[in-house]
Structures are given as structure tokens and as C-alpha cells.
Amino acid sequence: MNYKTPLFVIVFYSLLCIGNTKLIAQEKNASDLIVLIETYDSLDENTEKDEVLRKIKDLVKNIPKDSLEFIVKHYDFNFIARFAMADYYRLNKNHDLAKREYAALEPEILSKRPIDYILLAHVVWASSINISLKDFSYEKGLKTLYKGLAYSEQSKVDRMTMKYHSNLQFYNTSSSNFDKSVYHNKKHYEYAKKLNDSIQVVLALKTVMINFNYVKNSESALEIWRQIQPIYKIHRSKFPVPSALLTQVTRAFINSKQLDSAAYYNAECFRLDSIQGNSFRDCYNILYKGIILQDxxxxxxxxxxxxxSYELAKKNRNNLIQIKSAAYMAQILLEENEHNEALNLLRENYSISDRKRSLNKAEYELLLSKAFEATNKLDSALYYRNKSDRSFEAENLDIHAKQVAIAKAELGINELLDENENLVSTQTDLDKRMAKSKTTTNVLLYALITIVILTSFFIYRRNQKEKLRVSQYREELTNKERIAIEAELNTIRSQMNPHFMFNSLNSINEFIQNDSSEDASNYLVKFSRLMRSTLNYSKRKFVTLKEEIDLLKLYIELENLRFYNSIDFSLTIDPSINTEKALIPPMMIQPFVENAIWHGLMAKENERKLKLTFSENQQHIICNIEDNGIGRTASAQQKAQKPKHKSQGIGLTQRRLELLKSIHGNEAGIEVIDLTENGTGTLVKVILPKQLKE
Structure with missing residues (x-):
């Protein structure tokens, strides 16, 4: 039976009786929905079915529930009508009903032959974004999305498959599955290129920018922006939330300390969100404005x-911006000696940070420790430093995983940028030709000639690239290896922080256990200075030799406090070395000094001597760490009698030296020499490639 005619009669009768403009539009949508329901089964191509399903999703937003229920009743057992009803429930946040409808539809669609895979892909997609917050989990979302991706790939509808890869990238990132996240973002990009969808190309590359910003690689993030900026300029009016992209641009310029550019793009974010009336995004804009002002x-x-930004984020329940704003405010308050006010602010918001690992928990706990220290609450300061230490380890694991994922895949970043450059050129030329074609027939002729010239140029360029491919192949491999090595170096530098802090906190703990509260307090103050320097240096690839020596002197001073100033320390620097210009990787010497103290001198009862000597040759900085401790043999015997503890400092540093040698080609390594025949006393020679500050 054909229900179309009586339904239209009812619709028009309603319009005549009510005469309301809004209702006219609603009933028009209901009529369109009827046409789509009746048309769907007659379609052969999945791409056409996909378009119909997308139109249905748009229509149900603006159909009264009574009209929709009436349609579904007349089209009972029709999958499309039931899908429309389920989507209505979803859009109106009736999660339980929507979930039940989607769950019932999937097995019924699977039981019908031939299987309608594109409808299945839409059903599973809708159910994946229907999980209410009360029972939300990334594990559930990933399981649902992978099932839907399989249906979408069976349907061979590229646009739907692209959407699945985009969402899987987000869910895997949030679940710290960075290898999979990078893979799905690459697939998102490839499908966007295949569909010639400039907006999706930019969105995929925006994710790459987010990854680079996350690991503080602002140079690569800005390189991505330089590539996609021409596409953005052409299509910016089509972006749903353009400020979300420009926020990442702002963040990259802040990380690279280009504050004028950061301020420009921050102001552009404010302007765009004001046009769209998007007050929620202002939380981000105000926060980044504050960071720029602080810098x-x-x-x-x-x-x-x-x-x-804190008050607006609190109002909008934006936990991420609330906790970050609180941390930045507290940092300023501590610098202004408003210690109690800073402590109250941090404590008020700590519960948010504690339950959200992604909200820079380690830095927040470090600020809490500083605030407790400033208010002379040393037990609490030590407690939160220990928590911060553990949180840093967890966050460094995330950073390491993301760095390795980027370094391994790099989204084929060099090739991707080359391809994208061509895409920008092609898109720009195409838009120009289209604009000219609207004027006169003569311009069409010129455009055709331009196309021929451009095509010839691109063919020529492609041929030239082909000729150079063999000669460039090895160089490209070397560049990618270098990226991977630098990523691993960044990770190891990050891992040195928690390792070093853990050992230092052990010293404070011993003072406290021995009731030496004054010594503990003095130690804690010095430790605070040392840790601040350590944290700052660990983010940098190189520090000056002077900075490294100052850090070493402060560290040895701290350890000497622990041994009641029993260590006779001497430092010799070759006068030919310009310590303010010579650059070395940070925290390279400290693990060997620590090893000399803890495993050589600590076991000795008297006359503890430690000598540091810095010299140079044409290509290297050489540091000798000499102690008169018990020696390697006796130290190994003592370790064998104690509970096993895996010390990572020396191992991490040795790995860093190996990587530095790979990058610079110059010798980098260590040499360990026993100073006496009976094995007492040790000399460690650390050889580093020399860099000079410009």
C-alpha cells in the first residue's frame, strides 16, 4: 500500500488549519522525510544511499515528535523510518531509547540479504556518539567504532570511512594508543585527498599540529601551518570552528617564543568566535592571551x-581550561609571595586534576608542593613532590609513546608536505580560473591555456623529481632516522627528571627520619632551586657549559649536606674553554657524579674526595670525574648483597651518548678507569661533541 498520498493530505490539512510559518517548515520536512524513506530501497549505489541517510539526519532535527511517530507508525518494519526515529531520540538526548533502537536495528539489518552495509555503518556511527556521560568509556567507544569501520569499508563509501578514521584517531589519542592514533589520522588524510576535500585535509593536518605542539616541537607545527595556510585562506568561511585551528597556531607560536605572531592569531581567534557567538571557545582564547602576557x-x-579564563571555564564546566588557568594564576601568586592564596586556589581545584590524567597533573602537583613549601608545611610539600614524581613518569611515558609514534610514522610527513604543496597550488589555480571564467569567453580561453601550461609544468616537475629520486633516497632515509633519534633523545631527557628527583627526595626523607628538620628545610630550599633548573634544562636540547657546571655545583652541595660536608670537592676548568658559549646536552655529567658519590664515596668512612676537570680539543668537551671511593669491584659486591634496584641514570646517559654520536658523527662516549691496583678510586671520562653558541 502506498501511504504517501494520505500522508500528504494530512500534512496540508494541518497547514491550512494552523497557518503557522514554523509548522509549515516542520511539516515540509516531514513530507521530505516520507519521500526519502520511499526512495531509499530503490537506490542501487551505496554513495546515493549515504547521501539519503545524511539528509534524513538533518531533517529529523526539525520534525515534531508527533509527526515523526505518525510516519514511523505507517512505515512499520521499515529500517529507514526506524533509523530516523532512533536518531530523533539521540538528538534529543534520550540515550536509553536511542541505544535500544540502534541495538535492535543492527542484527535485523544483518539478517536481511543483501546486507545493507552503509545503513549498518550509519547505525553504528550514531550509536558510537550516543554513549551518555554516565557510562562513557573510551574502551566502549573504540570497540563500537572499529566494528562500524568494518561495515563502512564493506560499503565502499569513502566519505563514511574517512569519518570513522577521524574519530578513531581521537579515541586512540585519548586512550594513549599513539601508534594507532597516527595510523588513523594518516588514513583520514589519505581519504580527504582522495575525495579532494580541502576542509578534511586541513583538519587531518591540524591533528598533526596538535601532536607536534604536545611534544613541544613548535618548528614542525609551524611548518604544517605554513603548508595549510593557503588552503585555509581560500576556504576559511567553510570551517565549522576555524578558531580551533588558529588556537593550535597560537600555541605553536607561543612555544617558539614568537609572541607578536602568537598575539596576532590569538586576536583572530577572538574575532572569529565573536562572529560565530561561540562563548565556549573564549575560555581557550582568554587563557592563551594570559600566557602571551605572562611571557x-x-x-x-x-x-x-x-x-x-578561570571564571568563564568554571561557568562552562570546561575542566581543562579551569585547571590550567588555576595553575597559571597560582604560579604568579607564588612569585608575588601570595603563598596562602596560591595554596588555597590549588587545593580548591586539585580534585579535578587528580581525576584527569590529561590535565598536566604532574606540573599541578609540583606547584602544590612549592606552595606547601612556601607556607612551611614540609610534610605536605614532600608528599606532593613524591606524587608529582610519579605523575611525571606517567606523563613522560605518554610523551615518549607519542614521540616514537610520530618519529616512526611521521605521517610520511615530508611526502605529505610535498603533496600538500601541490594540492595548494592546484586548488589556488583552480579557484582563480573559476573566478575568471565568470567574466568573458575570452578569459575561458586564457584559463584553458593556463591549464595546459600548468599541466606541462607539473609533468616536467614530476619527471625531474623522478630523475632525482634515486640520488635523494638515501638522504631522505637519513633525515627520517635523524627525526627518530632526536625524538628518542627528547624522551630520554624527559626520563632523567623523575629519576634524578627520586634520588634527591630520598636524601630529604633521610633527614626527616633522623629528626633533622632544620637540615631537611635547608635541603628542601636548595633542592627546589636545583629542580627548577633541572626542569628548565630538560626541555632544551643544549645548555651552556656554565649552566651545566652551576647545576653540578648545586647538586654536589646538596649531596655534601647529606654527608655532613665530608666530601672534599674540587673543580678545574681549562682556561681556553668559553663556558658561556660552549654548549652540551643537559644533565649529561650529573648521573656520573651521582654514581661516584652514592656507589664510591658513600661506602667510604673518611677522606672522601671528588674532583671534576673540564678540558677541550677541536671537536670535543671532555669531563673527568675522579673519586677516591671503594672502586667498582667492591661496589658491585655490595650491590649484590642488597635488594635489587634498577638504576636508570647511567644507562639513559649512555644511550644519549650513542644517539649524539649518530647525529653529529663525532665521537661521544665514556671511558671508566680504575685508579689503583687494589681497585680503589675511579676515573670516568665523558667525551661530548662540542657545539658553540651563535
Missing amino acids: QGNADEAKKTFLS
Whole structure:
């Protein structure tokens, strides 16, 4: 039976009786829905079915529930009508009903032959975004999305498959599955290129920018922006939330300390969100404005701005911005000696940070420790430093995983950027030709000639690239290996922080256990200075030799406090070395000094001597660490009698030296020499490639 005619009669009768413009539009949507339901089964191509299903999703937003229920009743057992009803429930946040409808539809569609895979892909997609917050989990979402991806691939509808890869990238990132996240983002990009969808190309590359910003690689993030900026300029009016992209651009410029550019793009974010009336995004914009002001040295304005972002984030329940704004405010308050106010603010918001691993928990706990230390609550300060240590380890594992994933895959980043450059050129030329074609027939002729010339140029360029491919192949491999090595170096530098802090906190703990509260307090103050330097240095590829020596002197001073100033320490620096210009990787010497103290001198009862000597030759900085401790043999025997503890500092540093040798080609390594025949006393020679500050 054909229900179309009586349904239209009812629709028009309603319009005549009510005469309401809004209702006219609603009933028009209902009529269109009827046409789509009746048309769907007659379609052969899955791409056409996909378009119908997308139109249905748009229509059900604006159909009254009574009209929709009436349609579903007349099209009972029709999958498309039931899908429309389930989507209505989803859009109106009736999660339980929507979930039940989607769950019932899937097995019924699977039982019918031939199987309608594109409808299955839409059903599973809708159910994957229907999980309410009360029972939300990334594990459930991933399981659902992978099932839907399989259906979508069976349907061979590229646009739907692209959507699945995009969402799988997000879910895997949030679940710390970085290898899979990079893989799905690459697939998202490839499908966007295949569909010639410039918006999706930019969105896929935006994710690459987010990854680079996450691991503080601002140079690569800005390189991505330089490539996609021409596409963005052409299509910016089509972006649903353009400020989300420009926020990442702002963040990259902040990380690279290009504050004028950061301020420009931050202002552009404010302008775009104001046009769209998107007050939720202002939380992000105000926060980044505060960071820019703080980096410019304007602490007073920065504090007011962070307060504004904090209050707006709290109002909008944006936990990420709330916790970050609180941390930045607290940092300024601590610098202004408003210790109690900083402590109260941090404690008020800690519960949010504690349950959200992604909210820079380690830095937040470190600020709490500093606030407790500043208010002379040393037990609490030590407690939160220990928690911060553990959180840093967890966050460093995430950073390491993401760095390795980027270094391994790099999204084929060099090739991707080359391809994208061509895409930009082609898109720009195409838009120009289309604009000219609207004027006169003569311009069409010129455009055709331009196409021929451009095609010839691209063919020529492709041939030239082909000729160079063999000669460039090895160089490309070397570049990718270098990226991977630098990523691993970044990771190892990050891992040195928690390792070093853990050992230092053990010293404080011993003072406290021995009731030496004054010594513990003095130690804690010095340790705070040392850790601040360590954290700052660990983010940098190189520090000056002077900075490294200052850090070493402070560390040895701390350890000497522990041994009641029993270590006779001497330092000799070759006068030919310009310590303010010579650059070395940070924290390279400290693990060997620590090893000399803890495993050589600590076991000795008297006359503890430690000598550091720095010299140079044409290509290297050489550091000798000499102690008169018990020697390697006796130390190994003592370790064998103690519970096993895996010390990572020396191993990490040795790996760093190996990687430095790979990058620079110059010798980098260590040499260990026993100083006496009976095995007492040790000399460690550390050889580092020399860099000079420009």
C-alpha cells in the first residue's frame, strides 16, 4: 500500500488549519522525510544511499515528535523510518531509547540479504556518539567504532570511512594508543585527498599540529601551518570552528617564543568566535592571551586574564581550561609571595586534576608542593613532590609513546608536505580560473591555456623529481632516522627528571627520619632551586657549559649536606674553554657524579674526595670525574648483597651518548678507569661533541 498520498493530505490539512510559518517548515520536512524513506530501497549505489541517510539526519532535527511517530507508525518494519526515529531520540538526548533502537536495528539489518552495509555503518556511527556521560568509556567507544569501520569499508563509501578514521584517531589519542592514533589520522588524510576535500585535509593536518605542539616541537607545527595556510585562506568561511585551528597556531607560536605572531592569531581567534557567538571557545582564547602576557613579562595583566579564563571555564564546566588557568594564576601568586592564596586556589581545584590524567597533573602537583613549601608545611610539600614524581613518569611515558609514534610514522610527513604543496597550488589555480571564467569567453580561453601550461609544468616537475629520486633516497632515509633519534633523545631527557628527583627526595626523607628538620628545610630550599633548573634544562636540547657546571655545583652541595660536608670537592676548568658559549646536552655529567658519590664515596668512612676537570680539543668537551671511593669491584659486591634496584641514570646517559654520536658523527662516549691496583678510586671520562653558541 502506498501511504504517501494520505500522508500528504494530512500534512496540508494541518497547514491550512494552523497557518503557522514554523509548522509549515516542520511539516515540509516531514513530507521530505516520507519521500526519502520511499526512495531509499530503490537506490542501487551505496554513495546515493549515504547521501539519503545524511539528509534524513538533518531533517529529523526539525520534525515534531508527533509527526515523526505518525510516519514511523505507517512505515512499520521499515529500517529507514526506524533509523530516523532512533536518531530523533539521540538528538534529543534520550540515550536509553536511542541505544535500544540502534541495538535492535543492527542484527535485523544483518539478517536481511543483501546486507545493507552503509545503513549498518550509519547505525553504528550514531550509536558510537550516543554513549551518555554516565557510562562513557573510551574502551566502549573504540570497540563500537572499529566494528562500524568494518561495515563502512564493506560499503565502499569513502566519505563514511574517512569519518570513522577521524574519530578513531581521537579515541586512540585519548586512550594513549599513539601508534594507532597516527595510523588513523594518516588514513583520514589519505581519504580527504582522495575525495579532494580541502576542509578534511586541513583538519587531518591540524591533528598533526596538535601532536607536534604536545611534544613541544613548535618548528614542525609551524611548518604544517605554513603548508595549510593557503588552503585555509581560500576556504576559511567553510570551517565549522576555524578558531580551533588558529588556537593550535597560537600555541605553536607561543612555544617558539614568537609572541607578536602568537598575539596576532590569538586576536583572530577572538574575532572569529565573536562572529560565530561561540562563548565556549573564549575560555581557550582568554587563557592563551594570559600566557602571551605572562611571557611578555606583564604579570599583573596576565593574572587578571587568567582569572577571567578561570571564571568563564568554571561557568562552562570546561575542566581543562579551569585547571590550567588555576595553575597559571597560582604560579604568579607564588612569585608575588601570595603563598596562602596560591595554596588555597590549588587545593580548591586539585580534585579535578587528580581525576584527569590529561590535565598536566604532574606540573599541578609540583606547584602544590612549592606552595606547601612556601607556607612551611614540609610534610605536605614532600608528599606532593613524591606524587608529582610519579605523575611525571606517567606523563613522560605518554610523551615518549607519542614521540616514537610520530618519529616512526611521521605521517610520511615530508611526502605529505610535498603533496600538500601541490594540492595548494592546484586548488589556488583552480579557484582563480573559476573566478575568471565568470567574466568573458575570452578569459575561458586564457584559463584553458593556463591549464595546459600548468599541466606541462607539473609533468616536467614530476619527471625531474623522478630523475632525482634515486640520488635523494638515501638522504631522505637519513633525515627520517635523524627525526627518530632526536625524538628518542627528547624522551630520554624527559626520563632523567623523575629519576634524578627520586634520588634527591630520598636524601630529604633521610633527614626527616633522623629528626633533622632544620637540615631537611635547608635541603628542601636548595633542592627546589636545583629542580627548577633541572626542569628548565630538560626541555632544551643544549645548555651552556656554565649552566651545566652551576647545576653540578648545586647538586654536589646538596649531596655534601647529606654527608655532613665530608666530601672534599674540587673543580678545574681549562682556561681556553668559553663556558658561556660552549654548549652540551643537559644533565649529561650529573648521573656520573651521582654514581661516584652514592656507589664510591658513600661506602667510604673518611677522606672522601671528588674532583671534576673540564678540558677541550677541536671537536670535543671532555669531563673527568675522579673519586677516591671503594672502586667498582667492591661496589658491585655490595650491590649484590642488597635488594635489587634498577638504576636508570647511567644507562639513559649512555644511550644519549650513542644517539649524539649518530647525529653529529663525532665521537661521544665514556671511558671508566680504575685508579689503583687494589681497585680503589675511579676515573670516568665523558667525551661530548662540542657545539658553540651563535
